[in-house]
Amino acid sequence: MKTLRWWWGPLLAFGLLALSGLFLPLPFVIEVVIFSIYTMGCNFLLGRVGFISFGQPAYLAAGAYGTAFYLFYFGTNPYVGLLVGILSGLALSVVVGPLFVRLRSDYFALVNLALAVIIYYLMQKVLADITKGDNGLWFLTNVSSTPILDLGKPKEFLIFTFIIGIAVWAFYKYLDDSIYGACCLATKVNEDKVQFLGYSNFSIRLLAFVIANTTTALAGAMYAVYLGFVSPEITSPARVADPVVVTILGGTGTLYGPLVGAFAYTGMKDVISKLFGNWELFIGLLLVFIMLAGERGIWGTLQPALARIFTRRKAGAAPEAVEQARG
C-alpha cells in the first residue's frame, strides 16, 4: 500500500552484517543469514496471521532432505538441489496445510509440533535405509562446481546467502505492504469481520501457511547445500522452539526482527556456549526479561527509539523518513 524507498533498510542491515564478516567468522555470518530466512516464515505466521508454530523444523527438514536426497542419490548441481528442497517444502505445506489451518492457534501449534516429531522419527528410524538414520546423508563431495557463484566455496556461498536473504526480505516487505498482508493482519485481528467483506479466512491462512513454510524449506535446503550433510537432528524435538524463540527475541511481526533475533541468538549461543555449558539457560532468562519488558523483542524495542532519533535529525523532513526507520 505504501510505496517507499524501502530498499535502503535491508541493504544497510545486510551490509552491516557483510561488514561484520570482516571480523566475524564466515560460518557465523552464514548461519545468521540462513537462520534469519528460517525465522522469516515463522515471523510471518506469528506476526501477521497470529499462528504460533512449533513445527517449523518439519518444513526445514523437508527442504533439507529434499536437497540431500537429490544430491546424495540423483545429481550434483546444488542449484537443482535447492529447487528440489524448496519444492519438497511446498509439497508438504500444500498437503498438510488444508488440514492444519482450520485449527485454532493453540491446536495449530501442537499439530505442527506433532508433525515435526513424526518427521524426526521417520528420518531417524522408519526411513533409515534411505536417510542413513542418525549417521545422516553426507554429500559434500558430490556437489559440483557451478558457474557465476560456486556454492561449494564458502565465500561465494556467503554472497549467495546475502542475495537470497535480501530477496526473501524484500518479498516479505512486499507482502506486508500488499492488500494480502492487510488481509492477513485483518484475519488475525478479527476473523469474522474479514468474512463480512467477502474474504475466506481459510484461503488467506492457507496461502500464508504455504508461503511461510516454503520459506522455511528454502532455509533447510540452504543448510543442506552449505553443510553438505543432513541428519534427523535438524528436526529434533529439542529444537522445535528455536524459530519461535528467535521470532520473539527479534520482535514478532517486524521485518528486521528475524535478522536481529538470529544475530542475537546465534551470537549468544556461540559466545555463551564457550563460557558455560548450559547456554539455553541464558537465552531462557533473556526471553523472560523481554516478555516482562513489553513483549516487543529487541528490534521492537529499538525501532521506536531509532525512529525518534531519525525524526529529530530530519525534523520537518518528509514523513517517509519515519517509515524508513521503522521495520
Added chain:
Amino acid sequence: MPADVVTHGGDVLCVRGLGAAYGASRVLFDIDFDVGDRQIVACVGRNGAGKTTLLKAIAGFVKPQSGTVVAGSLDLTGHKPYDIARLGIKYVPQDKKVFSDLTVGENLELGSYATKDYNWDRVTAYFPKLKQLMDRKAGYLSGGERQMLMIARALLGGPRVLLVDEPTEGLAPSIVSHLKTVFTDLSRNTALVIVEQNLPLVCAIATTVYALKEGRIVARLSGSEAIRPEACEPYL
C-alpha cells in the same frame, strides 16, 4: 453456487420459516420476512428477542436450523458468510470493531479488493469526514467515525442489501442525525435491514417494521401512519 430460486413479488430478500439456535438453545422460530427493493426494513424488540441472530442467520454467521433465505434468484441458505457477502448481502455488526492496526484507507482498500470497486468518492460522499482520516489508524477513531468507516466499507461493491445492527448505539445525537440522512439516501439504491432501538429514527426512515419477541415475529407495521413510536413502543 447457490441454487436458483425466485423471490416473491420482486423482493430483494425473502426469508421463509427461518429457525436458528445456539447449541441446544433455540433463538429464532419460523421467521417470515421480506425486504423489497429500496426499502428500509427495521427490526425492533427487547434485548434477547433474536434481532441480531436474525441478521447473522441471513448473513451466514449462524447456520439456520430450518427455513430459507433467498436474495433475488439466489438461495443463500447455509452458505458461507464470505459467499453471501460476495453476492451483495453485507452485514455491518453492532460492535464497531474495525481493523484497528490498519489505516482508514487500508480498511477501505480491503473492501475494494474484495469487490473490485475502487470508487471511494461514491462512498465518502456519504461520509466526507473519512476523506480527512484516510491515514489515521482505525484504532484511533471515535465510535461515530468507526461506524462511518464500517458502513462505507460495506457499501463498496454496491451491495443489494445492507444489514445494519444497532448503528446508532452509543453515538452522539448529531451523528445519529447524520446517519438518518445517510440511510435515507442509501435506500435509493440499496435495500436496508436495520436492527435499532432508537424509535424516532426507526419511525422517521423505515418503510416496514418487524417486531420480534422471544425469537418470533409478533407484529409487522407498514406505512407511515402505522409506524409511529407509540405503536412500536410496546415491543421494546
